[in-house]
Amino acid sequence: xxxVLSQNNVRFVYxxxxxxxxxxxxxxxxxxxxxxxxxxRKESRVGLPTLFVDNTPYLVDGPEHALQLIDExxxxxxx
Numbered sequence: 055x056x057x058v059l060s061q062n063n064v065r066f067v068y069x070x071x072x073x074x075x076x077x078x079x080x081x082x083x084x085x086x087x088x089x090x091x092x093x094x095r096k097e098s099r100v101g102l103p104t105l106f107v108d109n110t111p112y113l114v115d116g117p118e119h120a121l122q123l124i125d126e127x128x129x130x131x132x133x
Contacts (some may be wrong), residue, residue, distance in 0.1 A: 055114055059120070062121070085104075088111055107129070
């Protein structure tokens with residue numbers, strides 16, 4: 055997903071939740087409490103990758119879906 059965001063001039067902060075226990079705990083707290091993750095929890099999935107825009111999580115299902123979200127959410131930075 056990082057590559058798709060970069061190639062489409064989207065500003066983002068990438069956080070690898072596996073790089074620290076603190077990041078992982080923060081993500082799991084969100085995953086376990088946000089309604090957007092309800093289906094993910096029911097299926098016992100992790101819920102990654104996830105794109106957060108204005109504190110709203112969007113589960114990303116592949117590069118094509120990332121492109122769709124970029125367009126729908128108007129995330130491209132105009133040069």
